[in-house]
Amino acid sequence: MTRFVQAGETRIACDVEGKGDALLLMHGAEASRQMFSALVPLLAPHFTVIAYDQRDCGETEAPERPATLADLAGDAQQLLQALGFRRAHVFGSSFGGRVAQALALLHPRTVDHLVLGSTWPLPRPYEELCPDAPQLANLRAGLPSTAEELATWFFPEDFLRTRPELRRLFAGALPASARSARRGATVRTTLERGVADIVAPTLVLAGELDRVVPPGVTLSMAGRIRNADTVLLPGVGHVTALQAPQVLAQHIVRFLHPEGAKA
Template identity: 80%
Template sequence: MTTHFLQVGEVRIAYDREGEGPPLVLMHGAEASRQMFAALVPHLSRHFTVIAYDQRDCGETEAPEHACTLSDLADDAQRFIGALGFKRAHVFGSSFGGRVAQALALLYPRAVDHLVLGSTWPLPRPIEELCPDARRLAELRRGLPGTAEELATWFFPESFLKQRPELRRIFANARPESARSARRLATVQTSLECGVADIVAPTLLPAGELDRVVPPSVTLAMAARIRGADAVLMPAVGHVTALQAPEVLARHMVRFLDPAGAIA
């Protein structure tokens, strides 16, 4: 797949585009890139024009080397959708990408058609307030690469890692902390004043039953705060649903975003 680049304000955004149909923008997690959606895109591109992009300080996207906020990432996303030629798009955000998606839906509601918030936690609350083990997770991240084996089990169930042992290397090969990764960490810790209850877009909340990073109860509880939201628990799946169960996740998304296509 050919990497595309688009200048959006001060940011040169790297992205992939595949398929035809209504636009669907994919937002990756805190330490990831658009590559986390490689297995998911083929299932979605049968129904949508799928755009997966790298956020600031991630992947191949280039941006000025200064701190940014969650609001800045929402601004980038809104401008990016417009620069692609779309007035609005469906949006799927995974983990911290779900926070970016929430921010976009709150700050630019006209830019979002339908919203899918996977394995994420609600604005404006910090993850440490909702997930008791968040501090342990932070310790494991700081201990890389020595903690790679344990950290991998937070993102994927042990049974899945036995099938895909190469995924352990994602953590073992983590680069030493850089200025870029430090900026990204600071960005992830920012929030908005408004909260998830103010989202007006139709919303789906998928969560993995075995998620240790963001307990599924945290994600599913958001359904009670977003008017008309739907929630789905994915059995035997961990945090990175797009990698572990792309076909199952895509089926839920297509059913929600394109009921006619799901039946066809």
Template identity: 55%
Template sequence: MVRFCRVNDINVAYTLSGNGPPLLLMHGAEGSHRMFDQIIPPLAEHFTVIAYDQRDCGDTENPESSASLFDLAQDAEALLRALGYRKANVYGTSFGGRVAQVFALCHPESVDRLVLGSTWPLPHALDELNGDAVKEIATLRGRLPESAEALAEYFFPPSFLNVQPHLKDIFKSARPESERSQRRFRAVGDCPALDPGDVAAPTLLIAGELDRVVPAQLTTGMATMIKDSESIVLDGVGHAGCLQAPDVIARHIRRFCISTAKSGA
């Protein structure tokens, strides 16, 4: 059931599932809390899972002004406090991993263990690190809906799409540009001058072997920056790992966070 919490002049839409130490989930650029539908059940057996919609996403209602990564991190902190938690494990995927990095750097006291999936390091923009793919994705977006299948193959391996062809519909039904989507685009482009090497929380880096959006080495390379970290590459998985391998990712999150779990209300 979707609930709402008023923080920072925003009505944040969120769901709360399970029992145990809190685990805050941060979705990708054009996603919502619904991208975690498959991974929440196995996680909820061990955690109190908090999945929410960031500004200009899903059901969250917010002012008609652009947000920075600092704003998004502040929203996450305010939501956590409003729900009665002082500290949580955090899992951020894709752009959500960028929000999670800022959250961990600006609010280190609020993060127990950090899991970053298919993301890239601050302060770099993705077009600096994977420029050809970013340009091609933009071109394909401009040719929707006829380019839906080619665009889907950037996020999911063709073999997976053959088994789950309905995922192509995500791109076929993509909404035309709106003021909301433009604000979100500007938020995604924010590159604050923060150093991932300053992350204090123990960190697990999860990458997809076949990720064309954020190649695996961009994610696993952060292990050389974050002192207390480990990295995993998932065989046969593309960018949206939560949809392709939810049980596998949930297992890694459980192992990493529960081994020395310290989170609590």
């Protein structure tokens, strides 16, 4: 059941399921908490799983101005407090991994363990690290006519053959609006601090076939985070939570809750 939590100036829509230590899930740039619908039931036996919508996404309501990464980190910290959690494990996917990094840097006492998936490191911008960024931007600008080609960036072709409905996943993209413009501006923000300052125990996950964020970009982060662990997921593209939720859940449980990994 959806809950609405007032976190400062933001009314956050979230789903809370399970029991045990809190595990906060952070979605990607153009997604919502719904991207975790297949993942949450796999994690709920081990954790109190919190999936929520960031500003200008899903059902969350916030002031009509562009937010920054610092704002999103503050929202997450206040959401956890409002739900009664002083600390939480955090998983961030794609741009959600940037929000997770910001939370770990700006509110380090809030983050117990950190899992970063298919993301790129602060403070560097996406366009600097991913040479195909202009081509991806053009496909996004061409929606809905480019939906099927865009899907091949997020999912491997072999997987799309088994889930053909996902070829049209982006066809329902809403037309450009003030809200989408604010979200775009938010995604382009960064912090001055970088991943080398993260102190939380960290697991870095990358999909072998990720075209949106090349796996080398994601995995390179581990060399700058003290004692970070890494996993390369064979045959997996960008959206692991949709393509391989069981594999993703196994790695998260193993890292965060090793004694329950075989439960």
